[in-house]
Amino acid sequence: MEKDLGKIFSSFRGVRGELIPVLQRIQEKVGYLPEDAMLQVADFLNVPESTVFGVASFYAQFRFTPTGRNRISVCEGTACHVKGATDIIKEISRVKGVEAGETSDCMEYTLEGVACIGCCALAPCITVNDEVYGRLDKKSVHNVLKKI
Amino acid sequence: MEKNKKAERILVCCGTGCVSAGADKILEAFRKNISKTGAEIKSTGCHGFCQQGPLVIMEPEGVLYARVEEGDVPQIVTSHLENGKKVDRLLYTDPVTKKSIPNYCDIPFYKKQNRIILRNCGHIDPENIVEYEEAGGYRAIRKVLKEMEPGDVIDNIKKSSLRGLGGGGFPAGLKWEFCYEAEGDEKYIICNGDEGDPGSFQDRSVLEGDPHSLLEGMMIAGTSVGALKGYIYVRAEYPLAVKRLNIAVSQARKKGYLGRNIFDSRRDFDIEIFLGAGAFVCGEETALIRSIEGQRGTPRHRPPFPAKSGLWGKPTLINNVKTYASVPNIINNGVEWFRSMGTENSKGTAIFSLTGEVANCGLIEVPMGITLREIIFGIGGGTTGDSSFKAAQIGGPSGGCLPEDMLDMPIDFDSLKEAGAMMGSGGLVVMNENTCMVDIARYFIDFTQKESCGDCNPCRLGTRQMLDILNDIVEGRAKPEDIDLLAALAEGIKSASLCGLGQTAPNPVLTTLRYFRHEYEEHINEKLCRAKKCKALITYRIAMEKCTGCRLCFKNCPENAIEGEVKQPHVINQSICTRCGICIEKCPPKFDAIETYAGVDGGEIIA
Numbered sequence: 001m002e003k004d005l006g007k008i009f010s011s012f013r014g015v016r017g018e019l020i021p022v023l024q025r026i027q028e029k030v031g032y033l034p035e036d037a038m039l040q041v042a043d044f045l046n047v048p049e050s051t052v053f054g055v056a057s058f059y060a061q062f063r064f065t066p067t068g069r070n071r072i073s074v075c076e077g078t079a080c081h082v083k084g085a086t087d088i089i090k091e092i093s094r095v096k097g098v099e100a101g102e103t104s105d106c107m108e109y110t111l112e113g114v115a116c117i118g119c120c121a122l123a124p125c126i127t128v129n130d131e132v133y134g135r136l137d138k139k140s141v142h143n144v145l146k147k148i
Numbered sequence: 149m150e151k152n153k154k155a156e157r158i159l160v161c162c163g164t165g166c167v168s169a170g171a172d173k174i175l176e177a178f179r180k181n182i183s184k185t186g187a188e189i190k191s192t193g194c195h196g197f198c199q200q201g202p203l204v205i206m207e208p209e210g211v212l213y214a215r216v217e218e219g220d221v222p223q224i225v226t227s228h229l230e231n232g233k234k235v236d237r238l239l240y241t242d243p244v245t246k247k248s249i250p251n252y253c254d255i256p257f258y259k260k261q262n263r264i265i266l267r268n269c270g271h272i273d274p275e276n277i278v279e280y281e282e283a284g285g286y287r288a289i290r291k292v293l294k295e296m297e298p299g300d301v302i303d304n305i306k307k308s309s310l311r312g313l314g315g316g317g318f319p320a321g322l323k324w325e326f327c328y329e330a331e332g333d334e335k336y337i338i339c340n341g342d343e344g345d346p347g348s349f350q351d352r353s354v355l356e357g358d359p360h361s362l363l364e365g366m367m368i369a370g371t372s373v374g375a376l377k378g379y380i381y382v383r384a385e386y387p388l389a390v391k392r393l394n395i396a397v398s399q400a401r402k403k404g405y406l407g408r409n410i411f412d413s414r415r416d417f418d419i420e421i422f423l424g425a426g427a428f429v430c431g432e433e434t435a436l437i438r439s440i441e442g443q444r445g446t447p448r449h450r451p452p453f454p455a456k457s458g459l460w461g462k463p464t465l466i467n468n469v470k471t472y473a474s475v476p477n478i479i480n481n482g483v484e485w486f487r488s489m490g491t492e493n494s495k496g497t498a499i500f501s502l503t504g505e506v507a508n509c510g511l512i513e514v515p516m517g518i519t520l521r522e523i524i525f526g527i528g529g530g531t532t533g534d535s536s537f538k539a540a541q542i543g544g545p546s547g548g549c550l551p552e553d554m555l556d557m558p559i560d561f562d563s564l565k566e567a568g569a570m571m572g573s574g575g576l577v578v579m580n581e582n583t584c585m586v587d588i589a590r591y592f593i594d595f596t597q598k599e600s601c602g603d604c605n606p607c608r609l610g611t612r613q614m615l616d617i618l619n620d621i622v623e624g625r626a627k628p629e630d631i632d633l634l635a636a637l638a639e640g641i642k643s644a645s646l647c648g649l650g651q652t653a654p655n656p657v658l659t660t661l662r663y664f665r666h667e668y669e670e671h672i673n674e675k676l677c678r679a680k681k682c683k684a685l686i687t688y689r690i691a692m693e694k695c696t697g698c699r700l701c702f703k704n705c706p707e708n709a710i711e712g713e714v715k716q717p718h719v720i721n722q723s724i725c726t727r728c729g730i731c732i733e734k735c736p737p738k739f740d741a742i743e744t745y746a747g748v749d750g751g752e753i754i755a
């Protein structure tokens with residue numbers, strides 16, 4: 001990770017305003033924000049560690065634990081809610097044995113509810129590793145789950 | 149069979165909706181298949197009719213093929229391109245007349261729209277600056293730089309009465325003027341592309357489908373108010389929009405349209421893209437600014453407004469994606485043209501994402517002042533299934549639910565506000581009899597409560613209290629006096645919150661209380677959810693005459709709540725049943741023996 005961080009830092013100037021982009025790049029590379037990385041960010045941008053953690057914990061995008069190999073995100077936006085997203089998330093949770101917002105013990109799946117992913121016309125929809133599947137129901141979601 | 153002229157161009161919609169339905173495979177298949185036909189193939193941004201995607205449009209005739217699959221491509225190529233015969237089975241069929249409509253302009257969904265901001269979406273390749281220019285792009289900025297003084301431009305925008313399309317509807321020209329007149333040598337402009345409303349995607353579609361129109365609008369705004377730098381704040385959850393914006397910015401830089409001495413005007417202006425990190429409150433302008441500064445995105449008191457003191461304390465103009473994208477049109481076509489559309493106080497067009505229980509979901513642009521009925525039943529083709537219309541939710545978490553008797557109200561910024569809703573971001577979610585209005589109110593309060601930044605007490609604690617009461621109602625624990633308490637809390641939060649999030653958060657509750665109070669009362673007094681959505685207020689019952697005793701429900705019930713002998717009708721023990729719904733799913737469709745009743749005493753309780 002040291003090498004990754006060094007590489008990331010080298011493309012920034014090291015000013016305070018870069019805090020969020022720096023964190024985003026680290027998460028993109030590592031998958032989450034390890035504590036040690038955040039300490040180094042504080043050093044790099046010359047801000048208190050509490051600031052880095054305060055900012056990181058404010059935004060929903062940032063994660064502090066590694067995710068599973070497959071990330072299943074169920075849209076909980078309005079259009080999807082109206083079309084039955086609650087049932088979809090319960091069904092996935094039941095089939096894969098992982099609660100919403102959690103990662104399965106074997107690190108295979110992370111299941112999360114997310115706000116609108118902008119495919120409302122295909123509601124209800126989910127993304128699996130960033131690929132969108134739409135027009136689902138409690139039955140057809142099984143076909144998607146079979147693929148992973 | 150009629151003979152078509154050779155289609156010169158094939159447009160494959162590659163908006164997010166169509167891509168997730170397989171558009172990229174279709175594009176690939178066309179690329180492989182068309183080599184000898186000489187036709188040109190193009191991937192475009194969202195064409196709007198997401199419901200029928202993936203869409204393929206054959207130009208110049210404008211024939212629309214709907215729900216195309218990869219395997220249909222060879223037939224389109226041989227039949228349409230080589231033999232001039234339309235592929236009838238892929239044409240859109242009008243659900244009412246059952247006739248197929250070949251040309252997209254004749255489809256009711258498109259016919260009743262007025263696509264101005266979206267004029268290029270679905271028609272040009274958003275990743276190619278040349279196509280934007282061929283469609284008349286970057287003419288307005290040239291005119292502004294060559295022929296107009298900043299004061300003239302701002303005057304034009306003021307006269308056009310363009311209002312901010314990010315929700316608030318503040319007069320854009322006035323805001324530009326404030327920023328222009330603000331003292332300071334360093335100024336910024338920002339485009340708000342945060343689009344946090346869960347259930348809308350219009351900004352996304354503009355960013356994906358016509359990013360250069362936004363850049364051109366920002367160039368005009370920036371050079372007019374005297375800013376050298378613009379930021380586009382876009383959600384990280386919109387990877388395709390981010391990618392296309394990056395392409396657009398680098399193409400514009402290469403052409404000398406961004407950077408130093410743009411269009412050889414001796415003026416400098418550049419744009420940077422900033423990725424939002426997933427916080428609804430960052431759509432609020434002061435929070436957004438803090439977020440760009442690398443802070444927690446908590447809003448601050450206004451005044452001072454950003455036009456006086458914004459990013460890094462400098463005068464900052466902040467507008468929505470659609471507001472900027474409207475500007476080149478106004479410069480090109482003139483103030484009078486723009487003013488000819490809309491109502492007395494809301495000119496121009498509005499973009500809605502039409503979703504929910506409506507036949508034609510998609511992205512639409514309509515003149516201000518159109519009625520909800522025209523949108524939902526004219527363009528949208530009515531509600532889905534056999535369930536009738538109940539409500540339209542406009543404006544997302546800050547908006548409200550409007551009932552059937554408001555369908556004929558002309559909608560604009562002011563009429564919506566009066567009705568207790570809001571234009572908001574332009575999300576329009578149609579709801580039918582299967583939607584529970586209390587559940588919807590609860591859904592939105594749950595959302596705003598989670599998204600509250602926590603800085604002010606009315607919003608942080610108040611929305612939490614409201615959520616607790618709403619949970620009590622949907623779970624059957626509420627008391628009759630809770631309705632008044634809920635309304636009182638709502639009014640308090642509205643007037644005492646620091647920013648727009650808290651000030652508008654109670655709207656979904658207030659509108660449902662205003663128009664659907666009977667549903668709240670039924671939940672509380674009769675323990676009944678007429679939409680059969682609230683699990684605590686429904687009953688499942690096995691229809692004796694339909695049940696064959698196949699035991700599938702018995703075997704699958706996780707609570708062991710089903711009793712009965714093989715080949716004998718089964719019964720659900722209501723005191724154990726959690727209404728998980730697994731039995732309904734397991735019961736074979738040919739029996740369909742499990743029925744849902746509204747209310748808690750719809751079933752027989754076994755002793």
Ligand SMILES: Cc1cc2nc3c(=O)[nH]c(=O)nc-3n(C[C@H](O)[C@H](O)[C@H](O)COP(=O)(O)O)c2cc1C
Nearest residue numbers: 312313314340343344431432433467468471648649
């Ligand atoms: C909680 C909250 C969320 C908002 N979200 C957005 C948004 O997603 N997009 C947007 O353009 N404006 C949003 N706004 C409005 C902005 O504060 C601001 O008024 C707008 O960006 C100004 O642009 P306009 O005048 O072009 O509409 C939001 C406001 C509040 C209070």
Ligand code: FES
Nearest residue numbers: 075077080119120
């Ligand atoms: S509500 Fe689910 S994608 Fe928009």
